Amino acid sequence: MERNLSLCIVLALLVPFSTLSLVNAEVTDISTDKQALLALKARISHDPSNLLANNWSTTTSVCSWTGITCAGRHHRVTALNISNLALTGTLPPQLGNLSFLAMLVIKNNSFYGSFPEELAHLHRLKYLSFGFNRLSGGLPENIFYNLPNLEFFSLPFNMLQGRLPSALSKCKKLQILSLSFNYFTGVIPKEIRILTQLKRLLLNNNKLQGMI
Numbered sequence: 001m002e003r004n005l006s007l008c009i010v011l012a013l014l015v016p017f018s019t020l021s022l023v024n025a026e027v028t029d030i031s032t033d034k035q036a037l038l039a040l041k042a043r044i045s046h047d048p049s050n051l052l053a054n055n056w057s058t059t060t061s062v063c064s065w066t067g068i069t070c071a072g073r074h075h076r077v078t079a080l081n082i083s084n085l086a087l088t089g090t091l092p093p094q095l096g097n098l099s100f101l102a103m104l105v106i107k108n109n110s111f112y113g114s115f116p117e118e119l120a121h122l123h124r125l126k127y128l129s130f131g132f133n134r135l136s137g138g139l140p141e142n143i144f145y146n147l148p149n150l151e152f153f154s155l156p157f158n159m160l161q162g163r164l165p166s167a168l169s170k171c172k173k174l175q176i177l178s179l180s181f182n183y184f185t186g187v188i189p190k191e192i193r194i195l196t197q198l199k200r201l202l203l204n205n206n207k208l209q210g211m212i
C-alpha cells in the first residue's frame with residue numbers, strides 16, 4: 001500500500017516533466033523545411049514565370065530548389081532568397097519552422113498581409129530583407145526577443161504601420177536597420193541608442209517623431 005502510494009507520487013512527479021521535455025524536444029528535420037516551403041508555395045497566387053510552380057517540385061530535394069541553400073552538419077535550409085520574381089502572395093506561419101534559417105530574402109515582389117510573428121522562432125536568423133513589397137500591419141514586439149544573431153533587418157517600401165518596437169534593442173548585433181517608406185508612427189524608441197554595432201539606420205519617410 002505504502003509502496004503503491006510512493007510509486008504514485010513518483011509518477012505524478014515524473015509525468016508532467018516528461019510531457020514537458022517531449023514538447024521542448026520537438027523534432028524537426030529536412031521534411032519540416034520542405035513542409036514550410038510548400039506552405040509558402042501554396043500561398044503564392046501569382047508567379048508570372050511559373051518558376052516555383054515548375055521548380056519547387058515535391059519529387060526533388062528542397063536543397064535543389066531555386067532560391068534555396070542547404071548547409072551544415074544536418075544539411076538543413078539555411079537561406080531562402082526569392083527576390084525579384086514578381087510573386088504575389090502572403091507569408092505563412094510555417095516559415096517559423098525553418099529553424100536553421102540564417103538568411104531570408106523576399107525583396108522586390110508583391111507579398112502582402114502581415115509580418116508573421118512565428119519568425120520569432122528563427123533564432124539563427126542574421127539577414128532579413130523584405131523591402132519593396134506590400135506588407136501591412138505592425139511589427140510584432142515579441143519577435144525581437146529571440147533573434148540574437150540578427151545583423152540586417154530591412155523592410156523599406158512596404159505599408160507597415162504602428163510604433164517601432166523598443167524590443168529592437170534586444171538584437172544586439174544589428175548593423176543595418178532600414179524601415180524607410182512605410183507608415184510607422186510615434187516616437188523613435190530611445191533604446192535604439194544601445195545598439196552599438198549599428199552602422200546604418202534608415203527611418204525616413206514615415207510619420208515618426210523624436211531624435212536619435
Ligand SMILES: *[C@@H]1O[C@H](CO)[C@@H](O)[C@H](O)[C@H]1NC(C)=O
Pocket residue numbers: 054055056057060064065066067
Ligand atoms: C530548379 O532550379 C535549379 C537552379 O536554380 C536547378 O538546378 C534545378 O535542376 C531545377 N529543378 C527542376 C526540377 O527544374
Ligand SMILES: *[C@@H]1O[C@H](CO)[C@@H](O)[C@H](O)[C@H]1NC(C)=O
Pocket residue numbers: 081082083084105
Ligand atoms: C538573392 O538572389 C538574387 C537573384 O539571384 C541576387 O541578385 C541577390 O544578390 C541575392 N541576395 C542575397 C542577399 O544573397
Ligand SMILES: *[C@@H]1O[C@H](CO)[C@@H](O)[C@H](O)[C@H]1NC(C)=O
Pocket residue numbers: 084085086108132
Ligand atoms: C524588381 O524585380 C523586377 C523583375 O520582377 C526587375 O525588373 C526590377 O528591376 C527589380 N527592381 C528592383 C528595385 O530591384
Ligand SMILES: *[C@@H]1O[C@H](CO)[C@@H](O)[C@H](O)[C@H]1NC(C)=O
Pocket residue numbers: 028032035093094096097118
Ligand atoms: C509548423 O508551424 C505550424 C504553424 O506555425 C505548426 O502548426 C506546425 O505544427 C509546424 N509543423 C512542424 C512539422 O513543425
